Amino acid sequence: MVPVEGGTFRMGSTNGFPDELPVHEVTLDSFNIGKYPVTQAQWRRIMGGNENEENKENHPVVFVSWDSAREFCDRLNAITGKKYRLPTEAEWEYAARGGKKSKGYRYSGSNDIKEVGWYGENSNFSIHPVGEKEANELGIHDMSGNVWEWCNDWHGPYPDTPQTNPKGPSGGSTRVIRGGSWDFDARSCRVSSRDYDAPGDRIDDVGFRLALP
Secondary structure, three states, rough: OOEOEEEEEEEEOOOOOOOOOOOOOOOOOEEEEEEEOOEHHHHHHHOOOOOOOOOOOOOOOOOOOOHHHHHHHHHEEEEEHHOOOOOHHHHHHHHHHOHHHHOOOOOOOOOHHHHOOOOOOOOOOOOOOOOOEEEEEEEEOOOOOOEEEEEEEOOOOOOOOOOOOOOOOOOOEEEEEOOOOOOOHHHHHHHOOEEOOOOOOOOEEEOOEEEEO
16 A cells, blocks of 8 residues: 555646546545555455456456445455545545646656556557556556546536545446546546446456555
8 A cells, every 4th residue: 555645636627528627626634545456366365256257366356346346345354454445536536646746747657658557559458467567656556547446436527616535426326437448548547537337337447446544
């Protein structure tokens, strides 16, 4: 886990997709977030099985629903006595931007997607082991490309007022995914880009990483 010092940032973008608006101020408490997405090896150690067609221990686990990711957190907490969880969407974006060390990059750690992420033009349309690309300002890998990552929030429009530790809408039908993947274009891998899936969906380019208070 990587410590992320709390702070205030501008969430969203005026140069992205419509659901990245309005850009709004968000203040977050400090938290910790996974240096990498959860791997197949980690998933198997906690859950006792493998959700993936191929056994590749250092690759991000995929075909994992939001519901299953939450179950992973529950089992891990029972073992460790800690409070692992999925990051909120605001925590995810703040960490991807580099937190208080942010240099304002378009992608997580660079303005050149090829330095920090696997995406449609360089991935050979396949998933890759975690940590092969450069880290961002906080030392976190793979927040742009490789796999989309589940966030805890329901998907919905952004508020137009400043927020403190936001947790997203109170309900909905889809959950937020962030980061883009090996199967998407560079625009989808930007730190502000958003997408969503139903919480029961299992998809070949969607995984998750952990957060910890």
